[in-house]
Amino acid sequence: DARVTQTPRHKVTEMGQEVTMRCQPILGHNTVFWYRQTMMQGLELLAYFRNRAPLDDSGMPKDRFSAEMPDATLATLKIQPSEPRDSAVYFCASGPSRAVYSYNEQFFGPGTRLTVL
């Protein structure tokens, strides 16, 4: 049963610390998405990649957030330095993709619940 995995599932850290969240997409999927979920803002798209290249990261605060795909089996989202307002659940999703005009189904991971004190 192929699933998107995310680590850690929970993270509590202090303001100013670096946070790294990891995602392993489903094998064979070449599109990866990062979302943030909060009570106030709902689900927001932060960034997404196709074939490891960033396609859109306009939803991400550039000064402190960075997203990368070092290889096809790993996507990372880093926050440095973290702030209390970054507290949220961060979801990774992956999907198959054939062309920019085609439909993509997204399969979500269980999320990383981040608390910044």
Added chain:
Amino acid sequence: AQSVTQLDSQVPVFEEAPVELRCNYSSSVSVYLFWYVQYPNQGLQLLLKYLSGSTLVKGINGFEAEFNKSQTSFHLRKPSVHISDTAEYFCAVSENNQGGKLIFGQGTELSVKP
């Protein structure tokens, strides 16, 4: 720019009653439409999708949705709900030239009571 509005933030309903969760979208181009479900402390799971063709779409767990282009709506329905349907439901839209990028509504919390 595309957007999604879920008209009800919370919908309480009794077990075995019918339910409709409303979703409206705005877009200047053709779209794909989705409903996802999120159970507590879990990620989102796809319920159903509209890509093209028949406007009535059937999904998992007995849910269905109808695409209405003139009203730009994609309401989710179930004729008889179960306690296990208690969850948060998200409507999402993807424009067909955006490579799968999804824009989500704010979510509707469905609470099924015995």
